[in-house]
Structures are given as C-alpha cells and as structure tokens.
Amino acid sequence: MGAPAVGKPKNEIEKLGAAVAGNGLLHRRVFLQGGLIAGGGALMAGGAQAAAAVGTAEAVGTAAPPWMKVPGRSFTAYGMPARWQENVARIFNIVPGREGVGSSRTPLHYLEGTITPNGLHFERHHNGIPDIDPNRHELLIHGLVDRPLIFTMDSLMRYPMETHIRFIECAGNSGNINNRPEPAQVSAGDIHGLLSCSEWTGVRLATLLDEAGVDRAARWVIAESADAAAMSRSVPLWKCMDDAIIALYQNGEAIRPEQGYPMRILLPGFEGNINVKWLRRLKVSAEPAYARDETSKYSDIMPDGRARLFTLEMGAKSMILRPSFGINMSGPGVYEISGLAWSGTGRVAKVEISADGGTSWAEAALTEPILSKALTRFRLPWQWDGQPALVMSRATDEHGNTQLFRDAWRAQYAPRHTYHYNAIQTWSVAPDGQVSNVYV
C-alpha cells in the first residue's frame, strides 16, 4: 500500500456517517466528497516541494536531483517501462526439458486500471510459441458450408473490423493453488494471474461464416491451431454467430506471438483454453470433436465422479489486490481498497467488500467503464484501525451470478476438482500490516 492516510480523525468520519459496514469500511462516495482524501494531503505537500524546487534558482543548483542537471537520454524504437519497475514482470517457473510448455501469470497485484500491458499478458502454451510467417499463414473455413473459404492475412484485412475490451481467464486459474490443504503464501498474481484483459480488434466470425454459408445441420465449429500442439476445440455455433472475433490486434498493435500471432479466435467470457491461438482451421460440423482439451481436460468433475463437459462461460469473480499478499499496509489510517471483478456472462453489477471476515458487507464503487466480459476495477475507502482484519470481495454480475465461500464452492465438485474456480478470496491483515492468504 502507499503511505498511510493522514486524513481527518475518526470522529469526523463518523460525523459524515461514512462507516457503512463493520471494521472501518467507509461509504464508497467518501473519497468523492473530499475532506478525507489522505492522498490529496500528501500530494499537496509533495507538489509544494516540487514547485519550490523548480521555482528557485538555488534548488536547480546543488539541491536539485541529478536528473535535473543533465539532459535526458535519447529515443528508443520500442519503449520499455521505467527501470524502477523491474519487479513488475510475469510470474513463471520453467521446467527443464519442457521450456515451452506451461504458463506464466500476470502480476495483477502490481497493476492498476483494467488493461493488461501486452508484455504482461499471461501465457499458456501446450507446446511452445510458434514462429509463424504471416505471409505463409492461411485460415481455412470448411465442413458443413456452401463454399469453403481460405483467407490470407491480406484478404482478412479487407473485412470490417470491431474493437472490444475483453478478459481472458484460464479455466485452471486460482484452482490448483486453492486446492492445497494450507493457503499458499504467494501474491495475488501467483494465485489468480492466469487472467488478463486487452482491447482486441479483429473480424467478426459471423461475417466470415455467413460468407461461407453455414449448413442448417451445423451446430459446432471445430477450431484448430497451427502450433506444434495442433490444439483443437469445439465451439458452439451460437457463440461463433454471437460475439466471436478473429482477433488480429491486441491493444492497438499486432497480436503478440505469445497470444497467437498472426490470429486467434476470441470467444468473450469463455474459458481461456477454447480461445485457440495461431488459428489455422475452422471446421463447421454437426457434432463436437470431443477433443482432448474438452474431455480429459477443462471439464468439471462432479461429486459422483461424472464429468460435466462444455461449461464454457467463466463465472462471476473478484479479488482485492490492494491490500493483498506482498502489498502490505503501513500503519493505521484511511486506505483505498482496490481490486478487479469480472464475469464471463456479462457486466459486473456490484462488488461487496467485507473487512470482518464476511459478517458485514459494503458496496464498492465501480470505476467506469463497466464493460461486458471485461475486467472492472472496484474501490472502497477503508479506515483501518490497526487491528487484525479479514478482507474479501464478492462480485455479482448482471444475471445475478455471484461467488461462494471456498468450502461451498468445493462442495459442488469431486474432491480434487480445480477448474472454473471462482470462490471468494480472503486476505488476513495483521496488526503489523502484513497481509497473508487465508481460507475462510
């Protein structure tokens, strides 16, 4: 967390009628009303110092910081973050002999806003990142269609494009780590970082399928990749005709190799795995393929041991990132709790926060824009009294889908099941400000 809040004393907060739930949660509009903005106080002091530094001749002399005494460095062809941000990096372990297989995670706890920088988008590769020459890559649409079609990059680029901000979340996100008997003492990015959000631009899949002419018997589209995993997944035809796009751009630039260069199928809100990267073929069919990744993997194992296939939409979910493991508190005072919420079925309707282990809840402010199937930032002011606290968030989407506590979530499935994990994340704040991961 940043510096502790220096705001007004507690009795003034109570005068405002700001405490809305137990253990110091304040009304979401308190910061907007002003008067309690601790950061504002600190900012003004800092601003005054800076003004003094640039405004007086002697400050530009000996007292000036070194970066004011020499010209800055030159231009770069492709910019990089400040060198002070070195720890803001993807989180991963490489298994020797399996260098390209596995995943890296987004360091969610170090980021703000909702867009994941391209270099920090999580990665999940089943057989490494292929080096595809876009001039030799083609997309084939065939199967139950009137006219099989082949698209080169040049021909695809001539179609009308759309831009949407959408998250991608791996079906395995959070699950493995939360399946451990003891809560892992690792960062929010380690636990929940198979999750990223980008502005994607591409061609609506429905446009291409309409041109091919889909047969009336068709119900599925089998998407196949051009990497060495030759992954395939069955996509319901309704989704292909709804909001699916063939994504070519990610946050304004060509989609990164890690994300599927030169193209991937983007199925908003659906589990990560089905968003096939390095897409080469779409086969329209009456039946699903029952491919490996939709039968042995990424399906839900129920308490009776049977598998539920094709649970494709990710649930409503959220987590607090400030504070979180490694993002500690620095003394009692007013803080802004900040985190992310999302749902695979639409918009986030509300996020509730508890600071007393789920006994009482306060509604967080949602930062605009609140977009469908995109990450939404939530915030709530908190007067921390320096006592032990259990903080947690609970998202509800526009269809009423919400989050369960971990035990209730686990009771829905077979014992070791981990896919589609969306239970409530709880952080414990100790009197010294240290934050740890706990099961509630």
Ligand SMILES: Nc1nc2c(c(=O)[nH]1)N[C@H]1C(S)=C(S)[C@@H](COP(=O)(O)O)O[C@H]1N2
């Ligand atoms: N061709 C191909 N597509 C793939 C994968 C892969 O290994 N190969 N991994 C899948 C999985 S499991 C996930 S979670 C997402 C991850 O997308 P990202 O690497 O862009 O974050 O891509 C999916 N698409």
Ligand SMILES: [Mo]
């Ligand atoms: Mo995944």
